[in-house]
């Protein structure tokens with residue numbers, strides 16, 4: 001039983017098993033007893049305990065009551081102290097607060113300064129950037145920009161204004177790029193303006209170099225001794241300040257757009273090249289200045305490019321330069337070709353040629369290919385020859401217009417010598433004659449000869465310096481000289497002959513051309529002398545002026561025929577003349593004496609021409625006289641008139657037989673009169689039987705008389721006889737004659753019908 | 757055949773070289789003037805038909821060269837001439853003085869009844885004048901020949917001179933005609949000179965067949 005109580009006392013809870021054992025055991029009363037005993041024991045113990053602590057408790061209460069009063073005292077004391085403290089620390093507290101605020105401000109300031117110090121470089125750099133941009137120092141500006149962007153800005157915090165600057169950077173960059181482009185444009189503009197000067201200077205240098213000779217150098221030296229060495233540019237390209245270009249290149253390199261820039265530069269220059277290639281002053285053929293300016297500009301342009309090529313930097317590549325040049329030189333050649341083809345002034349041509357030569361030589365100095373310019377010079381040579389010829393046509397025309405066409409007559413030795421100086425004439429015979437002496441040729445010969453020499457001089461001027469060999473030059477000069485004579489001069493002569501000229505001029509011209517022709521050999525000699533080449537003895541074209549001479553001869557013949565016509569127009573036959581006056585008609589005698597007069601005055605002419613002239617005249621006389629006889633307007637011809645005409649014809653035949661000029665075939669001129677003579681003989685001789693017998697037989701006496709002509713004339717005779725015998729009675733023989741006449745007429749008519 | 761003219765007069769121009777004979781003839785026949793000197797070769801002629809009182813008169817005018825070389829040829833033409841123009845140059849004293857010699861020349865070579873006239877040419881060149889108009893007139897009076905100053909260049913009095921000479925010839929011819937006219941008629945005006953006449957200058961009056 002005790003165990004169970006112990007168990008219960010030992011265990012706080014989980015009393016179940018203990019209760020169970022109690023429940024299930026017997027002795028509940030005992031247990032309860034015991035339990036009561038236990039409780040009584042515990043109560044006694046509690047009572048003892050309380051008795052033990054009760055005094056202590058009372059003491060404590062008492063003490064506690066004492067603490068209370070002490071506490072109250074303390075409280076009052078402390079309150080007092082507190083009030084005192086409060087009073088004394090109030091000012092202090094205010095100061096402390098102030099101090100705290102000041103400290104805080106101080107700290108803030110320090111912090112701000114620190115931040116500001118970080119910002120300051122950014123800001124100064126930024127302003128530096130601005131001023132650099134303003135001063136157009138774009139390259140440093142870009143560097144600054146770079147620093148700003150990559151170093152300074154990240155260092156400074158994310159301020160609003162930083163963001164602003166950050167956002168400003170691309171804009172600035174673009175602005176710099178634009179500005180540098182503007183600079184490039186200025187530069188391009190500038191070199192366009194300066195190029196001609198560059199070209200001019202280069203040409204000048206080439207010229208000086210080519211004209212460099214010892215004497216030249218010495219005289220130059222003398223001149224320049226007084227002067228200090230010139231401080232101007234030594235090389236043409238120094239005239240141009242390339243720094244803007246290089247700056248631009250740097251800028252674009254920095255901007256990472258180097259290639260774009262190079263492309264841009266090249267395309268701009270290409271465009272400029274196109275502009276340069278179009279002559280600014282429209283017509284280049286007006287003056288040398290135009291050509292000069294043009295070539296200067298072109299040359300200047302390429303010298304600058306060439307300089308950039310040698311300067312490296314990659315702006316200009318060799319390929320690009322050669323390509324651009326190739327395009328340009330073709331254009332230059334064609335521009336020059338078009339313009340020079342319009343030039344009509346040989347001096348200008350020469351100047352142009354010199355200028356182009358200089359141009360070519362300068363190109364060589366700068367290593368630029370010169371083709372096709374040398375070819376152009378050759379083409380121009382042809383044009384120059386044309387121009388010269390044109391000019392000399394004018395000269396020849398002047399000479400011909402003002403020519404007296406009289407043999408040169410000299411009064412004294414001086415005059416004689418001056419003619420001999422001008423023209424190569426073998427004066428051996430003339431030398432012995434007394435003054436005044438007369439040359440066989442007119443001043444035309446000397447003037448033309450001198451002018452051809454002038455022409456040759458002028459012509460050779462062009463080929464000078466072209467580097468042709470002496471032989472080639474001489475050959476071409478010979479060719480041009482003979483072309484000048486055979487084409488230009490002969491052309492002028494032909495033009496001269498187009499209008500009627502007095503006989504004396506015609507004669508002299510024929511003589512003169514012969515002298516000129518003979519002198520071509522001397523011209524060739526002259527050419528080989530001045531070109532220092534071997535004398536070429538090819539036969540001079542002997543018939544150079546034959547066509548002109550033929551013209552002149554033809555005109556002489558025409559003139560004589562016209563004069564014959566004029567005489568024959570004066571014919572005043574009385575066709576019903578009863579009895580001839582026994583004298584030739586005056587127009588015939590006048591005409592014949594006129595002709596012999598003229599023929600004597602033609603004695604200077606080559607035989608051929610005189611023969612042609614006299615033939616033409618005689619033939620004309622015969623033709624006209626015969627036409628007169630057969631003229632249908634003349635209805636009747638009396639035998640008296642017939643005899644008169646016969647007499648006149650006889651005069652003419654005498655003239656013809658008298659060999660009016662030498663060189664005629666025996667009886668040649670008479671042949672012109674043959675048909676007229678036969679007709680007259682037939683009628684006056686009344687030889688009808690032979691005529692009718694011989695008709696149609698070769699070698700007959702009257703082979704040249706056609707039945708028609710015979711009938712026509714007979715008819716006229718019959719008419720006249722009928723008219724004269726209207727009132728008279730015919731005698732027997734007259735009647736017979738009339739009968740015969742009728743019969744013959746009938747037979748002639750028959751013959752005519754047979755023929756037709 | 758219808759004649760293109762009624763009458764033919766042969767005229768002759770003489771005078772020193774350079775006085776303007778060719779120019780005068782050129783002016784009269786072509787109505788033009790050429791400044792350049794064209795030397796006359798031997799002898800030359802031009803023909804111009806003029807109208808005189810309704811008659812077509814053909815003038816065959818011979819121009820002579822002054823050169824000695826052609827003198828013999830020239831004189832042969834004196835014979836057939838019906839009228840002679842004696843030309844001098846008013847700017848050339850010598851050419852004026854020579855007129856007397858030319859007149860003598862005419863007397864020796866031309867037919868006696870030849871009509872003459874003196875021309876003082878180049879009267880346009882007044883500033884260079886050496887022979888006054890009065891002296892020309894004086895000379896003309898002395899020889900009883902008509903006189904006029906001309907300018908081939910300005911075409912002054914050239915027509916007048918030739919018309920005057922032609923008219924005088926015509927008048928003289930008509931006068932002779934009347935004197936010699938045969939009342940018995942027949943075909944007009946054909947004289948038949950005998951062969952003996954040949955040495956003497958044939959009178960030109962015989963030449964004009966239709967008047």
Ligand SMILES: Nc1nc2c(ncn2[C@@H]2O[C@H](COP(=O)(O)OP(=O)(O)O)[C@@H](O)[C@H]2O)c(=O)[nH]1
Pocket residue numbers: 771772773774775776777778779780790791792793794795796822877878879880881906907908909910
């Ligand atoms: N001023 C002027 N010059 C004339 C006149 N007639 C002729 N001449 C010039 O005088 C020069 C000789 O003339 P030309 O007719 O040949 O003289 P010719 O020798 O008598 O036939 C030529 O240069 C003519 O141009 C004239 O009336 N006035």
Ligand SMILES: [Mg+2]
Pocket residue numbers: 774777778779794795796819820821
């Ligand atoms: Mg003359």
